[in-house]
Amino acid sequence: MSVNKEIKRITTHILQEMKQRGEKIAMLTAYDYSMATILDDAGLDVLLVGDSASNVMAGHETTLPITLDQMIYHAQGVVRGASRAFVVVDLPFGSYQGNSKEALNSAIRIMKESGAHGVKLEGGVEVVESIQRIITAGIPVMGHLGLTPQSIYKFGTYTVRAKDEEEANKLKTDIIALQDAGCFAVVLEKIPAKLAKEVTASVSIPTIGIGAGPNCDGQVLVVNDMIGLTKGFKPRFLRQYVNLYDGILSAAQAYIKDVKAKDFPNEKEQY
Ligand code: KIV
Numbered sequence: 505m506s507v508n509k510e511i512k513r514i515t516t517h518i519l520q521e522m523k524q525r526g527e528k529i530a531m532l533t534a535y536d537y538s539m540a541t542i543l544d545d546a547g548l549d550v551l552l553v554g555d556s557a558s559n560v561m562a563g564h565e566t567t568l569p570i571t572l573d574q575m576i577y578h579a580q581g582v583v584r585g586a587s588r589a590f591v592v593v594d595l596p597f598g599s600y601q602g603n604s605k606e607a608l609n610s611a612i613r614i615m616k617e618s619g620a621h622g623v624k625l626e627g628g629v630e631v632v633e634s635i636q637r638i639i640t641a642g643i644p645v646m647g648h649l650g651l652t653p654q655s656i657y658k659f660g661t662y663t664v665r666a667k668d669e670e671e672a673n674k675l676k677t678d679i680i681a682l683q684d685a686g687c688f689a690v691v692l693e694k695i696p697a698k699l700a701k702e703v704t705a706s707v708s709i710p711t712i713g714i715g716a717g718p719n720c721d722g723q724v725l726v727v728n729d730m731i732g733l734t735k736g737f738k739p740r741f742l743r744q745y746v747n748l749y750d751g752i753l754s755a756a757q758a759y760i761k762d763v764k765a766k767d768f769p770n771e772k773e774q775y
Pocket residue numbers: 533552553554555556557594691693714724725726
């Protein structure tokens with residue numbers, strides 16, 4: 505399917521219509537201006553400035569260390585590079601869990617200082633009050649259920665969530681609560697495909713899956729994983745479209761060779 509270039513800017517309303525007509529939503533993460541311009545040109549519907557920046561950009565083991573200031577810095581570049589995509593920014597760990605006022609202040613900082621179009625936060629019924637307060641201020645909110653990486657020390661593992669009935673039932677209750685609170689979409693991360701299909705059918709807002717099977721209303725991947733920049737990371741749900749690790753490695757090796765051999769710069773490459 506070709507990208508609709510007539511659309512000036514994707515909105516939450518357009519995402520809702522896409523669900524209604526069965527058109528899948530394509531979302532990828534982005535953390536800087538250059539990548540955002542490429543992904544926006546490609547026609548991505550949504551760019552997520554994910555707190556996975558903590559892993560893939562900063563080299564941390566988890567998403568917990570990244571700060572609100574750092575998220576805003578990443579978001580500013582992405583917003584400058586995206587003229588069509590809807591840009592959503594993760595509220596980082598510690599910027600919204602305290603209380604709904606703190607959550608609202610963090611969301612306002614992201615919107616004001618980066619120019620993003622919405623925020624995402626992790627959790628179900630326990631974050632509903634914060635979600636309502638943020639939405640009341642006019643800020644679109646995307647939810648995130650299933651494997652929520654900011655709770656990794658509670659889970660103890662990055663394995664598939666909601667395999668047992670109790671956790672699956674909580675997820676079913678949570679997604680309804682997020683919809684009722686006014687979320688415009690919900691990310692479902694690493695849950696059984698059957699459960700994702702069931703909860704997607706139970707709500708009128710779009711679900712965006714990562715490791716949640718084909719029946720979500722859209723899909724998201726961490727861009728660094730999907731372009732093969734993250735060496736050795738190949739979970740079952742990941743499709744790697746290009747191997748940039750090897751491409752950049754050979755380019756860097758060729759450059760080193762040319763410099764050492766005094767072959768770069770040549771006569772045409774100087775003033
Ligand atoms: O931070 C992130 O990249 C995310 C996606 C995995 C959905 O939240």
